Amino acid sequence: MKDYSKNTNLSTNDSKSSTDQSIAWFRASTRYINSHRGCTFVIAIDGEVFYSPYFQDLIADLLLLKSIGVRLILVHGARSQILETYNHGAIEVPNDENMTITRKDEIDAISGVVGTLSAKIDAMFLSGRTDRSDGIRLIRGNFLVAKPLGVKKGIDFQQTGKVRHVEVDLLHDQLDSGCLLLQSNIGYSVTGELFNLCEIEIATEIAISLKAEKMIVMTRRNGVTDAQGNLIAHLSPNESVHHMSRMKGSENEEERFFGKQIECSARAVESGVNRTHMISHASNGTLIRELFTPEGCGTLISKDDSKKLRKGRISDAAEILNLIRPLEESGLLINRSKEFIESEINNFRVIDVEGEIVACAALHLETETTAEVSCIATSDQYRNKGLGKKLLSSLESQAKKLGVTQIFVLTTGAAHWFIENEFTETSLDSLPKSRQLIYDTARKSKIFIKNI
Numbered sequence: 001m002k003d004y005s006k007n008t009n010l011s012t013n014d015s016k017s018s019t020d021q022s023i024a025w026f027r028a029s030t031r032y033i034n035s036h037r038g039c040t041f042v043i044a045i046d047g048e049v050f051y052s053p054y055f056q057d058l059i060a061d062l063l064l065l066k067s068i069g070v071r072l073i074l075v076h077g078a079r080s081q082i083l084e085t086y087n088h089g090a091i092e093v094p095n096d097e098n099m100t101i102t103r104k105d106e107i108d109a110i111s112g113v114v115g116t117l118s119a120k121i122d123a124m125f126l127s128g129r130t131d132r133s134d135g136i137r138l139i140r141g142n143f144l145v146a147k148p149l150g151v152k153k154g155i156d157f158q159q160t161g162k163v164r165h166v167e168v169d170l171l172h173d174q175l176d177s178g179c180l181l182l183q184s185n186i187g188y189s190v191t192g193e194l195f196n197l198c199e200i201e202i203a204t205e206i207a208i209s210l211k212a213e214k215m216i217v218m219t220r221r222n223g224v225t226d227a228q229g230n231l232i233a234h235l236s237p238n239e240s241v242h243h244m245s246r247m248k249g250s251e252n253e254e255e256r257f258f259g260k261q262i263e264c265s266a267r268a269v270e271s272g273v274n275r276t277h278m279i280s281h282a283s284n285g286t287l288i289r290e291l292f293t294p295e296g297c298g299t300l301i302s303k304d305d306s307k308k309l310r311k312g313r314i315s316d317a318a319e320i321l322n323l324i325r326p327l328e329e330s331g332l333l334i335n336r337s338k339e340f341i342e343s344e345i346n347n348f349r350v351i352d353v354e355g356e357i358v359a360c361a362a363l364h365l366e367t368e369t370t371a372e373v374s375c376i377a378t379s380d381q382y383r384n385k386g387l388g389k390k391l392l393s394s395l396e397s398q399a400k401k402l403g404v405t406q407i408f409v410l411t412t413g414a415a416h417w418f419i420e421n422e423f424t425e426t427s428l429d430s431l432p433k434s435r436q437l438i439y440d441t442a443r444k445s446k447i448f449i450k451n452i
C-alpha cells in the first residue's frame with residue numbers, strides 16, 4: 001500500500017519551499033521595482049501574440065508594470081492577420097526591404113482588421129483592469145505621422161508606409177497624465193492617407209524619440225539564438241549584426257522578419273535607448289522574468305560600455321552575495337557572509353551593467369608584496385565575454401600600485417582558466433605562512449601564482 005502520509009508531508013514541504021522561494025524573489029525584486037519606476041518602456045508585440053494562450057496574462061503583467069510607475073507605450077502589429085487575409089505574394093518583394101506591398105485598394109480593409117485587433121487589446125485591458133489595477137486608463141491613438149515607403153528598386157510599395165515623425169509632445173502629455181498608450185501599425189500621412197507600417201519600426205522610432213530606457217520586442221521566439229540554437233543572453237549592437245545578417249539572408253519569411261526585429265533592436269540601442277530586450281510571448285510570465293530576475297529569459301541588447309568596472313560599494317554586498325551564492329552551493333567558492341563581504345568591500349571590484357552586478361572579484365593583501373585573488377565570479381549569462389579577464393587585469397593593476405609582485409589564487413574548479421591567464425600551479429609551502437595556516441585541507445584547492 002502506498003504511504004500517502006509521506007506524500008502529504010512531501011507536498012507540504014514542497015509548497016513551503018515554493019512559498020519561501022516566492023518570498024525571496026519578491027524581496028529581491030525591490031531593486032528592480034525601484035529602478036523601473038518612472039522609466040519609459042516601449043513594447044512591440046507582433047500580430048502572433050493574438051494567438052498566444054498567455055496574451056491575457058501578458059496584459060496583466062503590463063498592468064503590473066504600470067502599477068509600479070512604468071511609463072508604457074504598447075505598439076501592436078497585425079502582420080500575420082494581414083498576410084492571412086490578403087495576397088501580397090503576387091508581387092515580388094526584394095529581401096533586403098523585407099516589407100510587403102500594401103495595395104491601395106486593400107488599405108481600408110486592412111485598417112479595419114488592425115482596428116479590430118486594437119479594440120481587442122482595449123477590451124482585454126478593461127477586463128484585466130477591474131480586478132487588478134483600477135484607475136489605469138488605456139488610450140488608443142495615433143502618435144506618429146506616416147509617409148509612403150515609396151518606390152524601391154522599381155517596385156511601388158503603395159500604401160506601405162514608414163514613420164515620418166513621432167508626436168513626442170503628445171506622447172509625453174498622455175504619459176504624464178498616467179495613461180498607458182496603445183499605437184497600432186496603421187498611420188496617417190499629413191495628407192490624410194492611411195498607411196500600413198511595421199510595428200517594430202514604429203516602436204523603434206518612438207523609443208528613440210522619447211529616449212526610452214527600454215524597448216521590449218515580443219515575438220514567438222525566445223530570443224536570439226546561435227547557429228546551434230542556443231539562446232544568447234546578451235549581445236552588443238555590433239555582435240547583433242552577425243545574427244541579423246544570418247536571419248535576413250534566410251529563405252524563410254518569419255526568419256527574415258526576425259532579422260529585421262534584431263536590426264531595429266540594435267538600432268534603438270545605437271541611437272540612445274539603454275536596453276532592448278527580445279523575449280517570447282509564447283510562454284507565460286516572460287516579461288516578469290526578464291525584468292525582475294537577474295538571469296532574465298530572453299536576449300538583452302545593450303552597448304558594451306554599459307558594463308562598468310568599478311570598486312565595490314557597501315550597497316553592492318547583497319547583490320554580490322546573490323551572484324556568488326549558487327557557486328558557494330556548488331562548492332566552487334567558499335561561503336562568505338554578507339557581513340564579511342561588507343567588511344571586505346573595498347577590496348572588491350565589480351562589473352555593473354546598469355545597476356546590476358554581473359561579475360565580481362576581490363584582492364586581499366597577504367604580505368607587503370603578496371596578494372590573494374579571490375571570489376572571482378561571472379554570472380552565467382555574462383560568461384565568456386572577457387569580464388573575468390577584465391576583472392583580473394584590474395586586480396593586477398591595483399596590486400602593482402600597492403607594490404605587490406606576486407598574486408596567488410586557490411581554486412577547485414577554474415584551474416585551467418587561471419593557467420590560461422598566465423598563472424602557474426604551485427604548492428602550499430610557497431604561500432605566505434599566514435595563508436598556509438588557514439588553508440582548508442578538506443577543500444583540496446589547487447594553488448596558482450603569478451608574478452606581476
Ligand SMILES: CC(C)(COP(=O)(O)OP(=O)(O)OC[C@H]1O[C@@H](n2cnc3c(N)ncnc32)[C@H](O)[C@@H]1OP(=O)(O)O)[C@@H](O)C(=O)NCCC(=O)NCCS
Pocket residue numbers: 327332333359373374375376377378379382383384385386387388389390409410411412413414415416417
Ligand atoms: C572563472 C570565471 C570567473 C570566468 O569568467 P568569464 O567572465 O567567463 O571569463 P572570460 O570571459 O575572461 O574567459 C572565458 C574563457 O575562459 C574559459 N573558461 C571559463 N571558465 C573556465 C574554467 N573553469 N576552466 C577552464 N576554462 C574556463 C571559457 O571557456 C572561455 O574560453 P574561450 O574564450 O576560449 O571560449 C567564471 O567561469 C566563473 O564565475 N566560474 C565559477 C567561479 C569560480 O570557479 N571562480 C574561481 C575561483 S576563485
